[in-house]
Amino acid sequence: MTVKVVLVDDHSVVRSGLRRLLESHKGIEIVAEAETGEAAYQVYGEIVPDVMLMDISMPGMGGLEAAKRILQRYPQAKIVIFSMHEAVSFASQALKTGVKGYVTKTGVAEDLVQAVLDVAKGRTFLSQDVAQKVALQTLIGESNPLQQLTSREFxxxxxxxxxxxxxxxxDMLKISQKTVANYYTLIKQKLSVNSPVEMVRLAMKHGLIDAT
Known part of the structure; x- marks a missing residue:
């Protein structure tokens, strides 16, 4: 059985590399590509692929938001997020959204192929580096305040x-400024932060933004 896959990434070079990598496995066929979260949502409805492989960081609606919307409309959707972020917060949010796979770009190429094949069969797949961090965080009981946030708040x-x-x-999330302001108030309450500076510090601590 061939696994039909839709690729979503805003860089055409990355998509062509992924296509070559995935189609080198005879059980995988790339049936469509998209370069934004908005396009991914539309393409999913038109094609209903076995698996959608989507980058998390794209202009406009990001991968997490797109995945959330697709899963709300098509709960059976099997989505693998692939990301340069190794932070546990991203992986946890993706899994909370209902995403079945999370692969880091720094991981091995075989991970992507394995993730697509596993998720197509209904399993969950996490890159080893992320899986170890998730397990470690659970093991040492380290509380991550970002876990309290919904995927939209995140x-x-x-x-x-x-x-x-x-x-x-x-503009990026296609919601009103008033709604964003309301989320901002909620987020500050949930995370006990009072200023943009504290927010940035917290984001850096949990690996959401680089400390450069």
């Missing part, structure tokens, strides 16, 4: 912490 938090303005976040 996206708003991440974008604001990156330095985006309220109107930019509203």
């Amino acid at each position: 996206e708003v938090f991440r974008l604001l912490a990156e330095g985006k303005r309220v109107e930019e976040v509203a």
Whole structure:
């Protein structure tokens, strides 16, 4: 049986590399590509692939938000998120959304193929580096305050912490500025942060943004 896959990444070079890698396995066929979360949502409905492989960081609606919307409309969707972020927070949010696989770009190429094949069969797949971090965090009982956030709050938090303005976040997530402001108030309460600086520090501590 051939696993039909849709690739979602905003870089055509990355998509062609992924296509070559995945199609080198005879059981995988790339049936479509998309370069934004919005396009991914539309393409999923038109094609209903076995697996959607999606980058987490894209302009506009990011991979997490797109995955959430797809899963709300098509609960049976099998989505693998692939990301340069090794932070546990990203993986945890993705899994909470209902994503079945999380692979880091720094991991081995075989991980991607394995993730697609496993998820197509209904299993969950995590890159080894992420799986170890998730297990370790659970083991030592380290509380991650970001776990309290819903996937939408997490996206708003991440974008604001990156330095985006309220109107930019509203535009990217296709929600009103008032809604973004309401989320900001909620996030500050949940995380006990009072200023943008504290928000950035927290995001850096949990690996959401680089400490550069």
